[in-house]
Amino acid sequence: MQRTILAAALAAGTILGAGSAQADETVRFWYHFDNADNPMSALVEKFEEENPGIRIEAENIPWNSYYDNLYTSIVAGNAPDAAMVKMFAQPRLLEMGALEPIGEMVEAWEGKADLLDNLLDLTKASDGNTYYLPIQYVVLYLYYRQDMLDELGLEVPGTCDEFRDVAMKLTRDTDGDGQPDIYGFGFRGGKGGHDHWGSFVLSRDVSFEPGGMLTEEAIAGTQFVVDLFREDKVFPPSAPNDGFKEVIGAFQAGKTAMTIHHIGSSADMVEALGDKVSATTVPECGGGRWTAFGDESTAILSSAQNKEAAWKWISFLSSAGNNALFNEATGQLPVTRTDSASWTLHEKRFVDATVNSLPFAELLPNVPETSDFVNTVWPVNMQRALTGEITARQMNEAIDALYNP
Amino acid sequence: MTDTPFSITAAGAPPKGGRASLARRVLPYAMLSPAVLVTLAIVFLPMAQAAWMSLHDYLLWKPSGFAFVGLKNFATALSDEVFWISLKNTAIWIGLTVPAQMLLGLVTALLLNQKFPWRPVARALIIIPWALPSVVIALMWVWIYDANYGVLNEFLLRMDILKTSIPWLADPDTALYAIILTLTWQGFPFFAVMILAGLQSIPRSYYEAASIDGASAWRQFWHITLPGISGVLVTAVLLRTIWVANSIDVIFVMTGGGPGYATYTLPLYAFIKSRTNLDFGYGSALAVMFTIMLLGFVILYLKRAGKAVN
Numbered sequence: 001m002q003r004t005i006l007a008a009a010l011a012a013g014t015i016l017g018a019g020s021a022q023a024d025e026t027v028r029f030w031y032h033f034d035n036a037d038n039p040m041s042a043l044v045e046k047f048e049e050e051n052p053g054i055r056i057e058a059e060n061i062p063w064n065s066y067y068d069n070l071y072t073s074i075v076a077g078n079a080p081d082a083a084m085v086k087m088f089a090q091p092r093l094l095e096m097g098a099l100e101p102i103g104e105m106v107e108a109w110e111g112k113a114d115l116l117d118n119l120l121d122l123t124k125a126s127d128g129n130t131y132y133l134p135i136q137y138v139v140l141y142l143y144y145r146q147d148m149l150d151e152l153g154l155e156v157p158g159t160c161d162e163f164r165d166v167a168m169k170l171t172r173d174t175d176g177d178g179q180p181d182i183y184g185f186g187f188r189g190g191k192g193g194h195d196h197w198g199s200f201v202l203s204r205d206v207s208f209e210p211g212g213m214l215t216e217e218a219i220a221g222t223q224f225v226v227d228l229f230r231e232d233k234v235f236p237p238s239a240p241n242d243g244f245k246e247v248i249g250a251f252q253a254g255k256t257a258m259t260i261h262h263i264g265s266s267a268d269m270v271e272a273l274g275d276k277v278s279a280t281t282v283p284e285c286g287g288g289r290w291t292a293f294g295d296e297s298t299a300i301l302s303s304a305q306n307k308e309a310a311w312k313w314i315s316f317l318s319s320a321g322n323n324a325l326f327n328e329a330t331g332q333l334p335v336t337r338t339d340s341a342s343w344t345l346h347e348k349r350f351v352d353a354t355v356n357s358l359p360f361a362e363l364l365p366n367v368p369e370t371s372d373f374v375n376t377v378w379p380v381n382m383q384r385a386l387t388g389e390i391t392a393r394q395m396n397e398a399i400d401a402l403y404n405p
Numbered sequence: 406m407t408d409t410p411f412s413i414t415a416a417g418a419p420p421k422g423g424r425a426s427l428a429r430r431v432l433p434y435a436m437l438s439p440a441v442l443v444t445l446a447i448v449f450l451p452m453a454q455a456a457w458m459s460l461h462d463y464l465l466w467k468p469s470g471f472a473f474v475g476l477k478n479f480a481t482a483l484s485d486e487v488f489w490i491s492l493k494n495t496a497i498w499i500g501l502t503v504p505a506q507m508l509l510g511l512v513t514a515l516l517l518n519q520k521f522p523w524r525p526v527a528r529a530l531i532i533i534p535w536a537l538p539s540v541v542i543a544l545m546w547v548w549i550y551d552a553n554y555g556v557l558n559e560f561l562l563r564m565d566i567l568k569t570s571i572p573w574l575a576d577p578d579t580a581l582y583a584i585i586l587t588l589t590w591q592g593f594p595f596f597a598v599m600i601l602a603g604l605q606s607i608p609r610s611y612y613e614a615a616s617i618d619g620a621s622a623w624r625q626f627w628h629i630t631l632p633g634i635s636g637v638l639v640t641a642v643l644l645r646t647i648w649v650a651n652s653i654d655v656i657f658v659m660t661g662g663g664p665g666y667a668t669y670t671l672p673l674y675a676f677i678k679s680r681t682n683l684d685f686g687y688g689s690a691l692a693v694m695f696t697i698m699l700l701g702f703v704i705l706y707l708k709r710a711g712k713a714v715n
Contacts, residue, residue, distance in 0.1 A: 068680050068681065071465055071466060071683055072465070075465055092466040092683075093466075095466055095467055096466050096467075178568070178569075179569050179570065189575075189664070190661070190663065191661070236552065236553060236572075237552045237570070237571075237572035237575060237576075238551070238552040238553065238572040238574070238575045239575065240572075240575045240663065240664040240665075241572075241574055241575040241660060241663055241664055242575075250553065253553075255553055368466065372682055375681050375682070376677065376681060376682060379663065380662075380663065380665055380666065381665075383663045383664035383665040383667075384577075384664070384665035384666070386664070387575075387576065387577045387664050387665060387667075389577060389665050390665075
């Protein structure tokens with residue numbers, strides 16, 4: 001009796017197994033979107049209609065732990081088949097052997113010619129192979145309150161000196177209680193704020209090579225940021241701990257008069273402030289300009305069951321039309337020429353600030369250490385420098401020690 | 406009940422009865438084993454794994470490099486500035502939070518033990534901070550402490566206690582203490598409820614006898630109440646010390662350890678090292694060191710407190 005049941009169970013299992021193998025191929029895809037209304041379902045639906053036999057399981061992973069989850073899932077053997085990825089993670093993913101080269105597929109792909117210039121070069125790995133397919137991009141620029149500048153008769157700052165001067169004048173006590181109610185600049189001292197620091201420091205004669213952070217220029221750059229907070233007091237007192245939410249919230253609430261972010265927040269800015277908000281390139285500091293290129297690509301993981309289906313899906317997302325749909329959801333900029341030409345989602349002044357920033361937009365070094373720089377070394381040392389626990393030199397030394405042990 | 410099979414065996418039962426007694430002896434183990442196996446799998450196995458990993462260089466993103474390094478990670482920790490900062494913060498963290506929670510809990514329990522209208526409602530309400538999820542509490546207090554909109558600054562400014570608002574969580578001198586206050590608020594109901602239960606087990610007649618003898622309220626508290634609840638206190642303090650020591654959720658949400666290392670405690674440092682820097686070797690070593698320290702503290706505490714209670 002028992003044997004019969006066992007045999008029946010086995011047979012049923014075999015049939016079920018065979019059945020599922022014949023059914024749709026499934027591509028598990030991980031992504032991160034800030035906005036809550038999920039736009040992925042429309043794209044998935046469209047793709048599944050065009051590609052019968054492939055099923056997409058798209059999962060929105062919270063940004064704060066996106067990479068923690070990705071790395072641990074790879075080690076645990078439970079990685080997705082394809083995922084949204086940024087350049088700073090590429091060296092580690094390569095080291096883990098987790099990425100599938102897609103160079104040949106990109107070459108053979110009809111959509112390649114429609115990709116914007118340079119994007120494939122920018123996302124090429126240090127070993128010369130292509131693993132990433134660009135899907136969206138942003139460039140960081142300076143937001144400012146046009147109405148406050150007008151009120152005080154100030155010009156939009158073009159250099160670091162002008163920036164400091166304007167920020168000090170914009171820091172005002174408006175209700176006469178002896179405390180500033182508006183601060184000149186909303187600085188992001190928490191995780192992710194390295195882009196702010198970069199615009200004031202990496203624009204100078206500075207590098208991540210041995211000793212490159214220890215030059216007088218480099219230390220003067222960090223000192224400039226520290227002084228803005230400690231001496232000039234143009235950042236809100238909470239700046240050392242402030243993250244994305246606080247910086248954007250304070251600007252929208254009129255607590256700060258300038259900050260640095262990208263076009264992804266422009267719709268919310270306009271909704272809160274209307275014509276009072278505008279944007280320009282980050283100031284020129286120490287003779288140069290530097291701003292962060294915010295990249296986002298998709299990649300196929302080497303553990304993927306069906307790489308061809310995964311490629312179909314990610315190339316679908318970077319094709320004209322679909323890419324526009326994707327970027328309308330994320331609020332960033334499309335990577336195809338066709339979609340860029342007909343792009344109307346953002347107001348012109350923000351698109352202009354982005355385009356004008358492109359010539360000096362750069363990525364952080366494409367090495368494994370950059371992950372630790374972004375996640376711990378920069379925030380911890382910046383916070384310590386801002387609160388006076390360490391000097392600007394000590395902060396730069398910590399960065400130098402990370403990149404050049 | 407456990408005596409029964411033993412007594413049968415000892416009495417030299419007949420063979421048939423011996424089999425039955427064997428079955429009866431095995432049965433408890435058989436019924437316990439699922440729970441034991443689960444505990445072994447989800448508690449002891451990871452613990453052993455952490456101890457094993459702490460002896461290795463193990464960066465998660467370098468799966469090929471799992472090299473045995475002996476006690477290197479432990480030696481590195483001892484010369485690591487952040488380890489010592491975190492250890493100091495952990496000592497302040499436990500040393501202030503647990504006594505503060507206990508004192509507040511004691512006062513609350515004494516109040517709730519008095520007779521007053523709506524007492525059951527007050528008793529139910531007092532448990533709210535304990536019942537709220539830590540993340541909710543942390544976010545709520547982040548807003549209370551906010552330098553621009555926070556109600557705490559607003560209140561102190563209007564009372565003329567402060568001249569300018571203080572960024573409680575962004576200032577390394579105040580951040581840790583601000584979080585300690587939050588955790589004190591969260592944890593005191595636990596003490597209040599435990600102590601209240603202890604108070605209710607003290608017979609009324611003791612107090613009546615004491616007041617006939619002319620003992621003051623303070624002497625009644627010192628000689629009757631305190632000894633009456635000492636057993637409860639010892640247990641509650643032990644439990645809370647372990648929980649508070651290991652609790653990182655509130656710190657993680659409120660400051661993430663910042664500004665700088667101002668709110669790093671050892672468990673948080675171990676977590677950030679492993680989860681963010683993916684350095685599981687070093688992270689495990691930190692966790693193992695902290696476990697040993699906490700274990701030492703608990704043993705010492707039980708010895709001294711046990712003696713005091715007796």
